[in-house]
Amino acid sequence: MARYLISRTLQILLTLFAFICIVYFIVNAQPGDISNVYAMNPELPPDARERLQNQFGLNEPLWKQFLVYVRNVFTGSFGVSFSFYPRTVADVIAERLPRTVALFFTATVFSFYLGFLLGKIIAWRRGGWTEYATTIGGVTLYTVFTPWFALMMIWLFAFKAGWFPIGKFLDPVLWRDAPIEANTLFGRMMLTALALSIVVFVVFVITTRLRIAGARLIQLGSIVASVAVMLGAWRLTGHGHLAWDIVKHMVLPVLTLTLISFAGTMLLTRNSMLETMREDFVLAARAKGLPEKAVRDKHVARNALLPVVTSLVFSLAFAVDGGVIIESVFSWPGMGQTLVSAAVAEDLPLAVGAFVFVGIFVLLAHLAVDVIYVFLDPRIRY
Amino acid sequence: MAVDVAPQEAAPSIRKVRLTLAMRSLRENWSLFLGTRIGVIGLVIIIFYLVLALAHPILMNTVWEERVYDPVVGYAFDETRQPAPPSWNHLLGTDPLGRDVLSQLMHSARTEFLLGLLAAVVTVTIGTTVGAVAAYYGGIIDTILMRFADLMVMMPGISILIVLSALIGVEHFELALIIGILSGFGGASILLKSQALSVVVKPYIEAARAAGGGPLHIIFIHIVPNLLPLSFLYMMFTVTGAIFSEAILSFLGLLDVRMSWGLMIHTTEAAGYLLQVGAYWWLIFPASLSITLLCTSFYLVGRAMDEIVNPRLRRL
Amino acid sequence: MAAAAQPTSPNEDRPLLQVEGLRKHFPAGSSRFRRNERFIHAVDDVNFTLGRGESLGLVGESGCGKTTTGKMLVRLIDPSDGHVIFDDGTGEPTDIATLRGRPLKEFRKHAQMIFQDPYESMNPRRTIFDTIAEPLQVQDIGTLVDRLDRVMEMLALVGLTPPRTFLFRYPHELSGGQRQRVAIARALIVEPSFVVADEPTSMLDVSVRTGVMQLMADLADGLGIGYLYITHDLAVARYMCSRIAVMYLGKIVEIGDTEEILRSPQHPYTQALLSAVPVPDPTVAREPVKIKGGVTTLINPPAQCRFYPRCPIADDYCETNDHPPLEHKGQEQEVACYKA
């Protein structure tokens, strides 16, 4: 297991290197001299231009420029952003990365759960109108023109119904005299969520392993209890209302992202279920006298999960792309929105920096999926 | 070798038999396709847009006056205020710059089809070749091609297109090529390779080798024909991806294109009508719905083909 | 065939195939980061001869290396070591173990293979005509019309009549027995001098199996083709082959005249194999099989007799000495056992 993880991490690092090379190639392979774009940007004061030229080694030969570039990537210095001058690219990214991670992670968990659940059901009821309706609905959501769909969500839930804010990360009026930095607070919120999921996970593992009666009840109880404790703790800090503001801003983007991506998992689960249902061990499970629900959940769905998780790897890049669009429509100031606005404003250092981080993010998600897969499939031992 | 008369007689008759066989299998698949329902829905939508796309040049040459109805430089002189709501002259109204929305919609449909088709053909050509070659040769060739494919798959496609189009001017043709190359070397080759791998281990490949068949014979006579159904299916998904990407990029104003559905929405946004959904619906809905419908329809056709091509999904 | 037959070949008494020290070692559990030192000894020092028009049965359990051996003889697998001297009396004797390029393609006209699975050994997208004509097509023999005539002839020969009705059908429209007949037609269309048949009847139903066996036997007699008949079924080997070779874990442990071996098997493994075959007579109670355990590993096996871990009669001598060589025990019978 440890060896597998190490070798996988090495592979990922290698891929990352190749990725960075490709980015460099893309940036340099275009007509005209890239150094002009970097150095001659009119928004830059002369002294900054000087520094930039040194930092990127723009006066050096090409191979040295490449080495400098690689060093810069691995030390996280992507130079100075044009549009956020004088902030560095690294600084901008450090502020925005957590927001994207939170958005993406929540939406992925929701959409995977929803997709798997629905996929299971439509596979079991093949041929009925439920299946056609769900399939067509799901496919439509999956292939919907995302900006328009996001817009419709805003229009419906924020503009007309007024349930949620129209966009952005927080409400500036509320935060004008806030005693705490938004990012610090957001960091704490994420820590809380992490602690909560660890507690719930541990309870689940223990109750399943022990095979005690009433495991369901204990699980449910523990969730309710820990959520209550968490809410109480936040109340006591006095920042509860500020945290709530951020949560409120998060709901609509997460919902939209979930809706546009769950169908991928759903359709895949369906196909995978249909293929698994033909296996002999499913017949054997029925012959053993297991009720249909147990056959479906314990045997068919459990085995059908494997290919679904495998292809989660493929869909990660897609999900990140979806996130980019959603962020920019909702003006959620994360990596995606940064990438788009930097590209539109031709803020090259920031665009490249954001893109590299989006790439790293996808790679890490891959690694996570690989690890999960090892736990799911006993046939894989390293 | 002396050519005698007989082959000229036999060759056409064999060809005729082959044609008959091909038609028969096409008919069988067609009836299976009709049975899937979702495929039929998709096909109807595709045909609808195909008709729109084909009708545009005809209309422009007959009924529609060019200086009014040109999708890019036309102006609706008959309307006093732009954007104008739908009327008899302009069935879907005009955009903020006074251009006819229906004409724009129909004109773009053609571009979308061409873009999708080109991207899909490039993807599948690359994917099928790479997949077949990697599966047949294995070893180091396979490793290199597949590591590269892994890398391509991990690339967030839209993001890379965003960066690219910020760096260089991208038009429809280039966009189709880039999408084709990205997905051809990425997802398509991985998928088609795994399919090719299941073909390569079949005894008939060994039988062909025992008969004296070389790599080219085996790849193009045995492996590729068995990949074609899956390739064709993957084409459908690539069309969806290409149209979708184009729409996103032109919506963000990053493409150097003169007219497309994405650009129509971009224009609407730039003019500030985007959240006035009720009042200016004709600016928002036609283009957005068209993108969605066309993407969905190709995807549905792909799904339906999956039900036919994948024997493990077939009904008993 | 193009090559002119020499009226007086100096090697008239040479066998069709002479297999010497044939080996195949596959790397086991390869890893990208470590150098590989573990090998599966799939075929290990195999020697035998196959006369012209003779049929030799290669018998053994699954995984004993019989298919690998067969595939090496038609060069679908490259041997790791050893020689296979091929001489059909029409040309120079050649060592086919190291052939490449054009000569290899030329050799493929002389050696063909019939595969086990009639359902998978034909491309489902090609018609019967395409399948049978493929060897002619890739070898560029004859015009389209010639090929058509040849295919019709072959179809009639293997009993698929009237041939016209089979030409443009697809494999899935045929039954297992018919497909195996197509496979035979395809293998014989280039008039090979020997054919490796890899369990050609094991997946067929009993009621069509004998028909296919009969056909193969008749064709072998009529066309003078040498067969290497691979099978796990001693009873089938008895009916198809004049000689049999019993393989165990990559080695031939006993070889000789079929009836002689069946009457008095010398090697304990052959004895076990024989006594394990069920008898279609409810009144007969068979002796229990003496050997124990399952097949042991082929990865870097020790030098001692391969059968030692399961052998009921082995002693210390067997443990400490190398794998025994094949020695004459009967008239035509050779056995690799110290204790036999």
Place this chain on the structure above:
Amino acid sequence: MSGYPLLAVEDLTMHYQTRAGEVCAVDGVSLSLERGQSLGLVGESGCGKSSLALALLRLQPENAQILRGKVLLDGVDLVSLSEEEMRKYRWNRIAMVFQSAMNALDPVYRVGDQIIEALEQHSNAARQDMVERVGELYKLVNLSPNFIQRYPHEYSGGMKQRAIIAMALACEPDLIIADEPTTALDVIVQDHILREFGNIRKELNMSMLYISHDMAVIAEVSDVVAVMYAGKIVEYGTAEEVFNKPIHPYTRALMSAFPSVTGEKHELATLGGEPPNPLDLPTGCHFHPRCPFATEVCAEQEPPTVRRGDHWADCWNPPED
């Protein structure tokens, strides 16, 4: 004792609905099996023997339908039971050993847990007792107890088959249906498993329905033999009678087509033609196009049953006794 035979199948008929048309896989099959007896069902691929096995457990695929007939287990008609009641019969009374043991075990669970899963369905015993029971079963089928906690992919082919047999024995069923359990195995392993299986069965006095295409295996394991062709049972009798004095020409053809390793090398008889297409069965006697003794009436009318004691066959032209 209730006076009923353990298993009695009466006029069981099952159809498949396929795209190409309707297939009658099991056509009016009647059988009976006493407690402790072993019935060998022999026939070629596609003759409906596996369909019959699945129909007994009511596990036929979705597109199949039992049209009529009864499956009486100790006098209770399984066909008329509700799904919920039927579940209680599965494995507890009738267990099954599957054709491909390789695929009959779920790859993601430990083999021991899969056996316990079957036990849990049919008893309320404490978990500890079930674990012990699995240990006993492993001893019974000669498997090392170390393997209880392992996954199927760590087993060899023969071991998987043993594990499946252990699983089938778990609830001490009255009847075990064995569907070609040793077809994929080598002869020596097959020999070991057949012997052990036979011994255990006699020890526990269980009945068995053994399905195979291999006449020799059937001869070794069964007391009573039924020969199936194109969905029908064409001959039925004790093993000795069927093998020594076969009535139906199909049975006779099968016997003489079988090559043997012992005794004199007899000429193999070749049966002409191809197995019938289930979508388009011949009229009259389904076997008539391949039958060397067929007369006109065979093609026109269904054959009558010829009885010789308990031994019977459906044939127009039976050989003289």
